[in-house]
Amino acid sequence: MPESAVPVTRPAARGAAQPLVRLSGLKRHFDVSPPWLARVLEGKPRAVVQAVEGIDIEIAPGETFSLVGESGCGKSTVARLVVGLYPPTAGHIEFDGADMGARRSGSDMSAIRRRMQMIFQDPYASLNPRWRVFDIIAEPIRAFRLASSSDEIRQRVEGLLRQVRLTPADGVKFPHEFSGGQRQRISIARALASRPEFLVCDEPTSALDVSVQAQILNLMMELQRDFGLTYLFISHNLAVVYHISTRVGVMYLGRLVEVAPTDALFRRPRHPYTRMLLDTIPDLEMTGRQRMPVAGEVPSPINPPSGCAFHPRCPFANERCKRERPDLLEAEGTRVACHAVAEGRLPAEERSYAAR
Numbered sequence: 612m613p614e615s616a617v618p619v620t621r622p623a624a625r626g627a628a629q630p631l632v633r634l635s636g637l638k639r640h641f642d643v644s645p646p647w648l649a650r651v652l653e654g655k656p657r658a659v660v661q662a663v664e665g666i667d668i669e670i671a672p673g674e675t676f677s678l679v680g681e682s683g684c685g686k687s688t689v690a691r692l693v694v695g696l697y698p699p700t701a702g703h704i705e706f707d708g709a710d711m712g713a714r715r716s717g718s719d720m721s722a723i724r725r726r727m728q729m730i731f732q733d734p735y736a737s738l739n740p741r742w743r744v745f746d747i748i749a750e751p752i753r754a755f756r757l758a759s760s761s762d763e764i765r766q767r768v769e770g771l772l773r774q775v776r777l778t779p780a781d782g783v784k785f786p787h788e789f790s791g792g793q794r795q796r797i798s799i800a801r802a803l804a805s806r807p808e809f810l811v812c813d814e815p816t817s818a819l820d821v822s823v824q825a826q827i828l829n830l831m832m833e834l835q836r837d838f839g840l841t842y843l844f845i846s847h848n849l850a851v852v853y854h855i856s857t858r859v860g861v862m863y864l865g866r867l868v869e870v871a872p873t874d875a876l877f878r879r880p881r882h883p884y885t886r887m888l889l890d891t892i893p894d895l896e897m898t899g900r901q902r903m904p905v906a907g908e909v910p911s912p913i914n915p916p917s918g919c920a921f922h923p924r925c926p927f928a929n930e931r932c933k934r935e936r937p938d939l940l941e942a943e944g945t946r947v948a949c950h951a952v953a954e955g956r957l958p959a960e961e962r963s964y965a966a967r
């Protein structure tokens with residue numbers, strides 16, 4: 612299939628609705644302590660990575676909620692918690708009103724699991740190389756008993772292949788016979804095979820060429836419209852996030868520092884970290900203001916700084932920022948965790964973000 616560049620268009624923000632997914636007080640810690648003997652003989656201390664440190668997010672049906680932030684801030688851990696690949700250390704995940712942590716029968720759990728699927732960054736690693744594409748896509752249909760005959764399975768797989776712009780003839784091939792973009796199409800077809808409502812997409816285009824990225828993003832947005840899908844989208848690529856998202860959550864060291872509708876975040880970023888991240892986008896329209904330089908590195912999530920975790924890198928930090936962790940507070944339709952914003956020391960700054 613020719614992979615020519617196509618323009619991407621962003622979906623319009625939808626109105627308020629009951630959340631499909633609700634994360635409350637979600638935490639995940641990883642014990643990375645040295646072995647017991649090293650601790651006893653060499654006096655090495657225990658170490659715990661605070662990968663996710665209390666996240667609250669509501670995702671409405673049909674929206675694309677994106678999580679952004681530098682490497683190691685906990686985005687992928689949130690994605691894995693949501694689909695149940697990791698159990699939370701604390702907090703709750705609700706899907707369509709059901710607490711995912713509650714005890715329930717295998718069939719009830721399977722019914723919920725069918726409704727949420729995940730797409731990974733590396734489509735090659737997530738596809739069984741020894742299976743033909745047909746069987747890769749048919750497997751969830753069989754596992755969730757979504758078809759009553761082999762003829763129905765075949766029709767369904769062929770329909771899914773067409774939906775992702777592959778052909779029924781591609782079903783007899785193996786994953787290695789496809790390009791990276793085509794493999795991601797196969798992953799998407801497989802994810803859709805169980806008829807999910809919610810897709811968690813962890814950097815689904817970051818391993819692909821730029822022109823292919825645009826095609827996959829457009830396909831994802833088209834499928835969202837056709838099937839009424841809801842997305843949790845993880846990316847470090849702000850240009851991609853700008854195009855695909857309804858709302859964006861900015862993460863720093865396991866916490867949300869800003870949550871806002873996409874346009875508001877890109878036109879009027881409030882948190883100094885969001886401003887710094889946006890200023891890393893190449894070709895950003897800079898009319899009438901100074902670029903905020905990227906200063907310092909992300910501190911260790913094993914031993915995060917006191918107060919606001921961003922304070923060692925923040926040009927606006929004062930004594931209070933070093934001492935006291937700011938809460939995520941409502942501010943003109945967005946939520947921001949920053950003392951400087953709350954105290955009016957950091958006025959909003961209008962930007963004209965011209966995505967290319």
Ligand SMILES: Nc1ncnc2c1ncn2[C@@H]1O[C@H](COP(=O)(O)OP(=O)(O)OP(=O)(O)O)[C@@H](O)[C@H]1O
Pocket residue numbers: 641642643660661662680681682683684685686687688689847912
């Ligand atoms: N299984 C694990 N065991 C120990 N530490 C982990 C594990 N998974 C993640 N971490 C740590 O948790 C922190 C958050 O990692 P995570 O992968 O969620 O971040 P991220 O924002 O998705 O980064 P990236 O964009 O690089 O994937 C990091 O410090 C990481 O090293």
